[in-house]
Amino acid sequence: xxxxxxxxxxxxxxxxxxxxxxxxxxxxxxxxxxxxxxxxxxxxxxxxxxxxxxxxxxxxxxxxxxxxxxxxxxxxxxxxxxxxxxxxxxxxxxxxxxxxxxxxxxxxxxxxxxxxxxxxxxxxxxxxxxxxxxxxxxxxxxxxxxxxxxxxxxxxxxxxxxxxxxxxxxxxxxxxxxxxxxxxxxxxxxxxxxxxxxxxxxxxxxxxxxxxxxxxxxxxxxxxxxxxxxxxxxxxxxxxxxxxxxxxxxxxxxxxxxxxxxxxxxxxxxxxxxxxxxxxxxxxxxxxxxxxxxxxxxxxxxxxxxxxxxxxxxxxxxxxxxxxxxxxxxxxxxxxxxxxxxxxxxxxxxxxxxxxxxx
Numbered sequence: 353x354x355x356x357x358x359x360x361x362x363x364x365x366x367x368x369x370x371x372x373x374x375x376x377x378x379x380x381x382x383x384x385x386x387x388x389x390x391x392x393x394x395x396x397x398x399x400x401x402x403x404x405x406x407x408x409x410x411x412x413x414x415x416x417x418x419x420x421x422x423x424x425x426x427x428x429x430x431x432x433x434x435x436x437x438x439x440x441x442x443x444x445x446x447x448x449x450x451x452x453x454x455x456x457x458x459x460x461x462x463x464x465x466x467x468x469x470x471x472x473x474x475x476x477x478x479x480x481x482x483x484x485x486x487x488x489x490x491x492x493x494x495x496x497x498x499x500x501x502x503x504x505x506x507x508x509x510x511x512x513x514x515x516x517x518x519x520x521x522x523x524x525x526x527x528x529x530x531x532x533x534x535x536x537x538x539x540x541x542x543x544x545x546x547x548x549x550x551x552x553x554x555x556x557x558x559x560x561x562x563x564x565x566x567x568x569x570x571x572x573x574x575x576x577x578x579x580x581x582x583x584x585x586x587x588x589x590x591x592x593x594x595x596x597x598x599x600x601x602x603x604x605x606x607x608x609x610x611x612x613x614x615x616x617x618x619x620x621x622x623x624x625x626x627x628x629x630x631x632x633x634x635x636x637x638x639x640x641x642x643x644x645x646x647x648x649x650x651x652x653x654x655x656x657x658x659x660x661x662x663x664x665x666x667x668x669x670x671x672x673x674x675x676x677x678x679x680x681x682x683x684x685x686x687x688x689x690x691x692x693x694x695x696x697x698x699x700x701x702x703x704x705x706x707x708x709x710x711x
Contacts, residue, residue, distance in 0.1 A: 355711070357704055358382045360418050360459060362409060362426030362452055366394040366686035369425050369467070371670065372696025378704035383418030385409045385426075389569050390678030391686050396566040397574045397675045406567040409451040414458045421459050423703060427467040427691065428452050449477055456518075457489050462711070463526060463703055466516040467691050470499050473514045481516075493518040494525040500695070503634045504531025507694040508539040508667050511637045515699060523710040529702045541653060542631040544666050550655050552583045564677055573677030580661040580676065580683070584643055593626060594645070594656035602627035602649065624649035629659065635667045640688030643680075661687065669693025 357379050361370055364384040373379040384404040386392040392406035405412050428449040449466075456464055472478055478497075484490040495518050502511040519525045533539075559579065563570040586594070593610050597603075603615050603626040615625075627649030629635055641647045642664045650658045659667070661683055665674065669692045676683045 354378065354708060355704070356380055357422040357462075357707065358420050359423045359425060360384070360421035360455070360461070362424065362455060363428055363448070364391075364395055364404060364426065365689050365691075366391045366676070367398055368668065368670070368690030368693055369427075369696040369700075370395070370399060371674070372691065372693045372698075373425070373700040375693070375697045376701045376704060379423070379700060382421050383415060385412050388682075388685075389567055390571050390682040391689075393564060393566050393569075393571040393573065393677040394675065394683075394686055397564060397677055401566060409448065409455070414455060419459055422462045422707070424452075424456060424459060424461045424464040425467075425700075426452060426465075447477075449481060453481070453484060453489055456493075460492070460520075462520050462523065462707060464493075464518045465699060465703065466514075466518075467695075467699075468514045468516075470512045470514050473497055473499065473516075478514075478516075490518065492521050494521060496525055496527050498528035498530060500528065500531060502692040502695040503535075503538045504533050505529075505692075505695045505698040506531075506533050506539060507634070507669055507692040508541060508544040509635045509638060509692055511692055511695075513691075513695070517699075517703065523707075526703060526706040526710075529698065531698065538634050540632055541629050541635055541667070544635075545663055548581065548663065548666075550652060552581060552655070552657065552660060554583060554585075556582050557584055558582070559680060571677045572679055572682075574675035575677070575683070576675045577672040578662065580665065581663070582660055582680075583657050584680075586657070590645075591656065594651060597626060597628055597651060599653065600628055600630045627651060629653045638664050638667050638688055640685045642688060643684055664688070669695075669697075 359379045359381050361384040364386040370381055386404055387408045389406050392404050395404045485495055497516045500513055500515050502509050515528045517526050517528050559575055564573050593606055597605050602623055626645050628651040631653045636649045642650045643658045645651045645658050652659055664687050668687055668690050
């Protein structure tokens with residue numbers, strides 16, 4: 353018989369995992385923790401007051417209600433071992449997974465899920481985490497881990513992530529699902545952006561001047577739907593570059609007089625820089641600076657601009673009805689850091705169905 357499970361969301365961000373889990377109809381959130389006040393405000397705006405602790409997990413004590421969680425989910429910060437930029441193996445944020453473990457030892461859930469960048473499984477942090485299973489703090493759990501692609505779970509985005517599922521030793525271990533959407537049926541950008549007017553006026557750049565205050569700090573918002581279908585001001589050189597990049601193209605399609613000096617020196621690699629998304633394929637990974645085409649393949653498939661916040665949110669699986677709080681940069685960070693909703697939904701359903709069989 354299908355049960356409803358209580359869930360605790362750590363490093364919750366704006367709530368991508370929560371949207372996915374709630375969409376299964378199998379979970380009720382009993383607590384969440386998020387240090388970024390704008391993201392915590394977004395979470396509260398969508399899921400109600402009194403759920404999320406807007407502060408560091410290091411300063412958070414498990415409450416009587418959150419201690420009832422059957423499942424704990426979350427993705428500790430991954431900046432130190434991300435594939436982007438300099439690897440900082442001594443980055444203190446890498447150690448926040450220890451706080452995740454602290455909460456697990458106090459809550460003692462039936463199962464837990466960790467989501468992180470693909471490199472996480474090769475990190476020293478993960479090796480130490482596995483060590484806690486062998487007679488350490490997590491000796492009551494079995495671990496299963498896999499690299500998965502969000503597109504295989506119905507997301508309109510190629511996003512490779514590490515998924516770790518821990519199951520209490522009293523229960524049969526829950527394996528990580530690999531997704532069952534074949535490549536030829538991956539959700540495309542065209543399907544995801546259907547119904548949106550691709551033409552965004554160049555002067556439509558600002559969000560309304562409204563604020564909400566859920567955690568003692570006024571935060572811009574709340575914004576939803578077409579309010580986030582806005583562009584940004586581009587320099588003349590950028591506008592010229594956009595117009596010379598063909599469908600599916602990138603910086604290599606630019607004439608030399610429109611290339612930056614560093615592009616002239618580097619004639620290979622970084623093929624996604626100043627690239628256009630393709631209508632007939634999923635998006636590349638949506639990151640926190642998707643509004644900057646120089647950061648990746650974030651040009652609209654046919655318009656001469658980067659994708660809007662609304663388009664990026666859709667590619668992450670969020671419904672247009674989702675409310676966002678923060679500045680444009682803060683909201684972009686929330687969108688890029690979120691777990692794709694379809695991936696969270698699929699993992700959540702798999703865990704719930706597996707627990708049904710084991711309890």
